[in-house]
Amino acid sequence: MLIGAIADDFTGATDLATTLRERGMRTAVVIEDLPVGPERLDGLDAVVVALKTRTAPVSAAVAASQRAVDRLLDAGAERLYVKYCSTFDSTDEGNIGPVLDAVLRRVDADRTVVVPAFPANGRTVRDGLLYVGDDLLENSSMRHHPLTPMTRSRLRDILAPQTRAAITEIPLGTVRAGTNALRAAIDGAAPGYLIVDAVTDADLAAIAAASAHLRVLSGGAALAAGIEGPADAAPRSLEPVGPGRLVVCGSASSTTRAQIAHAHAAGCALRQVDLDRALDHPQDEIDGIVAWVRSLPADDLPVVYSVAELSDIRVGAAEVSAAVEDVLARVAAELVAGDTAHRIIVAGGETSGAVVQRLDVSLLDIGPQLAPGVCWSGATTGSGRRVALALKSGNFGATDLFTAAWEALA
Known part of the structure; x- marks a missing residue:
């Protein structure tokens, strides 16, 4: 299994799985804590575990994420992907930071990128600020979300209350300076979380290439579009169902x-x-x-x-x-x-x-x-x-x- 992923809600899980499938990976979504026979995972390149942790209490979100990661590692996942919403839905308590902390500890990794950008849906990051269309996150409709109202736009300011890890911002100029320059910036940063600017799909492809050596990735689904898959990318047809x-x-x-x-x-x-x-x-x-x-x-x-x-x-x-x-x-x-x-x-x-x-x-x-x-x-x-x-x-x-x-x- 090339990629084992956890997603903090079920729509995020299918979002990421769709992207991985489009990249040629044989992909399925499994549901938190429900048993799936190993024969149903045989031959898959990517498995996404759908969690319901976005607004769960921090301890419950971390515990569920840890169980899911253990499940993926036991199934042979080579790399891990922590998927969260492209609008970085969270509160000062979490759950993005605490979950990332736990996942990195689990595989003894000291850093990962933080890349919520999803240009196709209008989510971009420039100068460390998250935009929804032309609006800063804090001025978008997400400001009125009933559970996770987003009243700040700088990702560092949102993430910092959730973790004690160092947070580094990598600007768009470095992203566009080439894979080697971007990888050098990733490797040369202080251990912790690297918030990387991305405005276009080409920026995301550059980030994916420069972070290909990292054991853990984190971001929205669009980052996965830069990961190459080994299999035929033809869409998979579904079994017919009734008309209702x-x-x-x-x-x-x-x-x-x-x-x-x-x-x-x-x-x-x-x-x-x-x-x-x-x-x-x-x-x-x-x-x-x-x-x-x-x-x-x-x-x-x-x-x-x-x-x-x-x-x-x-x-x-x-x-x-x-x-x-x-x-x-x-x-x-x-x-x-x-x-x-x-x-x-x-x-x-x-x-x-x-x-x-x-x-x-x-x-x-x-x-x-x-x-x-x-x-x-x-x-x-x-x-x-x-x-x-x-x-x-x-x-x-x-x-x-x-x-x-x-x-x-x-």
Whole structure:
């Protein structure tokens, strides 16, 4: 196994797996702590372990990451990749810094690069500052994230409270000075974390080449586009599944809100989660949504969502988010069990994790790409049903994703 990776949420896992697959690696995603027979990993070049650690307590995130790394090393992983969001979602406590500290200790490595840039999705790093499109991170919609509000843009300032390790910034001029110069800067820096500027895909390719000797990589998925794979890069087709469609959205991002608005304008059937019932009477809310979906004509596209406007975000966001995730995951599971839903788009990293865990899926086969960082994947539920899942980071995908994604499964 050339690459063993951990991702701090399920959309991040499929994001990275898609990139590795595009680079010619035979790749799969496995789910945290769920058993997968060694025969299912045989012949894979890369395995990504999907965790649900982005907003977990620090100790729990570190412990889960350590278990996943041990699992990958036992399977023969030559290099490790720590995948986090391209908007560096975290708090002053973590979990990016503490997880990186633990992974480096585990393999006795003294440094790694920190490269969240994802130019195809508008995430770039210049002078150590993270941009979302033309806006600094602190001025983007991520400033209003209910769980990890990003109010600073300098990556060093975000990471420093999370770790005692030294942090070095490597500027764009060094990245563009050539592989040898960049490698010399990486090797000559103080042990710790090296925040590397990247504005284009060519910058990321240069960073990947200059850091090819490092045992541990860290970044968003786009850094992996510079890693060469040994196998045929032809897209892998997925097993056919039934026709029933469903979209569930736990994300409050501006991109997901625009996708919901587009689906509404396109005539899709929309239903918003009643937050009060989700908190106080969750089973009633689940039953109501399930009954509503089943009442629709078979060719309708039901979209169940929690946030249409920023004003929908409640005080006590963590409790509300957990309740929404639970409701959406149980709705999806009931509709799959009842043979109503077979093809499901899930918007939001935490929601994606909740849905996959509720379906008792242990492995995702990576299928066709829908957009940078978004793909269809095939899975078998714990009860043996085959489903197709598109796990979408809240910030990813074109505005028409909810209406256009189904064509890739035809």
